[in-house]
Amino acid sequence: MTGKDDAVIQDHVQKRILKEAADWLILLQEDPQDHALHAQFDEWLNQNPHHGQAWQSIQKTAGLMACIPPQPDSDWQKYLDQSRASRTENAPEQQNAIVDARSRFTRKKASRLRKYVLVGAAIAATLVTAVMAPDLITRIQADYRTGSGEIETISLADGSQVVLAPETAIRVKFEARKRHVTLLNGEAFFEVTHNPDRPFQVRSDAVNVTVLGTGFDVSDNIGSTTVSVAHGLVQVDNMRVQPAISELLKSGQSARVGWAGGVKRHDVSKGDIAPWRRNQLIAQDQPLGEVVDQLRRYYSGKIVVTSNELSMHPVTGVYNLHNPVAALRGIARAHNAIVREITPWLLVVSPS
Template identity: 35%
Template sequence: MWQAAMDWLLQCNAEPDNVLLHQAHARWLAADERHAAAWRKVQKVWMLSAGIDPLEPPTAHQVPAAPRMAARRRSWPRRALAASALAACVLLLVGRAPPADYSSTAGEHRQVRLSDGSHIELGSDSAIRVAFEPGARAVTLLKGQAFFEVSHDAARPFTVQAEDVKVTVTGTAFDVDLSRSAVSVAVQSGSVQVRDRRGELAVPALGAGDSLRVGLNQGPAQRSRVQLEQVAAWRQWQLLVNDRPLAEVIEQLRAYYPGVLLLQDRALGQRRITASLNLRSPGSALQLAIAPLGGQLTQWGPYITVIRERAAPPGKK
């Protein structure tokens, strides 16, 4: 959640007169109290670190003034100050991992064997909490991605909770991916039931080759078919992307990328991409993803990489 707040901070700071951007930011804040809480934390660190006034989104009735070239050219001292503030956000917020029984670090896949014989493979920068009782087996995916191979036990259903989405099985193999915008489930063998806490998600059981994407900010669930060898392709260090927004791809690469990735250009993030990316080389994968869409990378100190649209050559628009 803090990563999204940092993205908004960077974009709003870069375009203070963009009313549409600030209105979209206001909608994001209103969608979930956790969004507002993350924003307040990032704002506090930003102000304490750099002495910069908090960013206030304009109202719907405000019209941005015509941009002035002098105002657009941010001085290097201010850029350095902003970079220092963002670095402080990184140092204070990145390490705050939720309490977990098992976790993996960035760039690590971890194997976990549970007491019932079930096997879990954690993707990069992922975490789970386990609670087994005589009549139930429960795992909470706190962040990231995990592949489950569940030992059959009809008397003890196995559940995986990711935010508001619950997956229930007795014995099967499936993948669960928790991002900041959605929970995705893909089944390799057997079948699973997917429900949400509000009882609003009513879909038939997923079988082998079925996948389901449930948005965390409402919206209909998206069901599709996937080839079995493509389920949890990350286990072979592959990121397979089929006509997805670049912003989603960047989010998945964040788990493998050293440091912090910040997407400055929302329009760039909405451009769609189809690609096969090598997760063992996240830097090259990122370049391969953004270059065809007109993106470029800017390094802010040792921790922060900013993704923005490539500037047009001099004399061209």
């Protein structure tokens, strides 16, 4: 394992922890008197010293921005009036639209909506370096990309086709003797045109997939890459680790290769490979947290799981991605959990 591998994994971990800290800020501001919620937060805070560092960073940034009153019982109405007055001087179209929408609600509902909007704006600002900056880099690097809930089929110059799952980005580089695609993030299914003199390669971080002509799926996970073969033959390598990983996969086989080492192989039926192309999510003893990660690609807001123990529950089932919220509620019911819609942009999954 190289220093670069360590840096990649650490970067992913830091981003995940910062997002979790921001989610907790929203939840605690929303329901400051919920003792069970505070107990769950304390459990999260004490799990890892990095959690405390991320929490301090989120609080400091939000405080400097003066976007969140310091006490739960602060005068929100006075704060909102002041904030609206400051925005009116040079408010962009999006902010004007929000102000207009508020007038269509009762005073109580409008006040609550304004609170959500402002808290969401504060959290978005704290995540600029953790979320927006990497996303901007991906936008610059990508030749093709999809947004939330969007599936797109791309025809490449050699006749090969790539189906992009939601929130996926790829970079394409074809040379005289090699065809190369980089999966920047997300998941994609490849149907590769046969050309033995011009190998087709797909790279996902440390993992390289080499084919001559086949159909296969590549998924970029946190710290690993999963490759599943529908037909044909592929070579999956990770040369950054010692000992190096080199796996030959044929039709009906799948492997999850860690960027820092380790590989798990298993058989998979053809119908279970990239089921998202049919707007299906198929889980077989998969941790609930990973299943929720897949649902996030189809939901325009945020989904937060408040319990690490719940995130590890094994999920098995087939779910309709046309309605990710209904799928999430179905998964939660099967595990004695509940889904709360805190705002139109935030779903919270917690033990019942």
